[in-house]
Amino acid sequence: HVQLVESGGGSVEAAGSLTLSCAFSGATYSRRCMAWFRQAPGKGREAVAAADADRRTIYGDFVEGRFTIDRDNAKPTLYLQMNALRPEDTAMYYCAADLVTGGDWRSVDLWSYWGQGTQVTVS
Numbered sequence: 001h002v003q004l005v006e007s008g009g010g011s012v013e014a015a016g017s018l019t020l021s022c023a024f025s026g027a028t029y030s031r032r033c034m035a036w037f038r039q040a041p042g043k044g045r046e047a048v049a050a051a052d053a054d055r056r057t058i059y060g061d062f063v064e065g066r067f068t069i070d071r072d073n074a075k076p077t078l079y080l081q082m083n084a085l086r087p088e089d090t091a092m093y094y095c096a097a098d099l100v101t102g103g104d105w106r107s108v109d110l111w112s113y114w115g116q117g118t119q120v121t122v123s
Contacts, residue, residue, distance in 0.1 A: 002026040002113045004095045009118030016085050016122070022078040022095030022115060029076035033099040035111065036069060036080045038091035038120075045094070047106040049080060058105060085122045092117040 008020040020036070035050035049059045049069035057069050068081040078095055096111035103110035 002097060004097060004113055004115035006093065006095050006115045006118040009093060009120045011121040011123065012085055014085060014087055014122055017081070017083045018085065018120060020080040020082070020093055020095075020118060020120075022080075024076045024078065024097065030073040032097050033105075034071060034078045035096045035099070035105060036078070037094045037096055037108065038089075039094070039117075040088075040091040043091075045108045046091075047108075048093070050099070050105045051078070060106070082120070085120075087122050090120060090122050092119050 003025045005023045006020060008018060010018060012018055031053045033050060033052045036048040037045045038048050039045040047060050049057060049063065049067055051057045051069045051071050055071060059067065066084045070079045094117045095115040098112035099105055100110040
């Protein structure tokens, strides 16, 4: 079965950078849509970025050019490069796989698989 394992989180000062990774296993990766979500304490899960099988990407409005999602189909791993981090970026970051065809990528309920998350803290 599909497994997603996130890594790369940590504590960083404002304006700093982090790169998150999501290792995918258990099935064929290359044709799957993948995404990053985040959830801050007391808030709902929020879509950060998504990349489809052809590496087309989309981002949440709050990203404002600071983050880059990318995928390596050979490894197979999903990445999120985060620059110019702000305290409001503090959250648990989750990797997701398999968006329902035609679904809204921002909808949590339309993704089939989730990782356990990696914490990002910006101070």
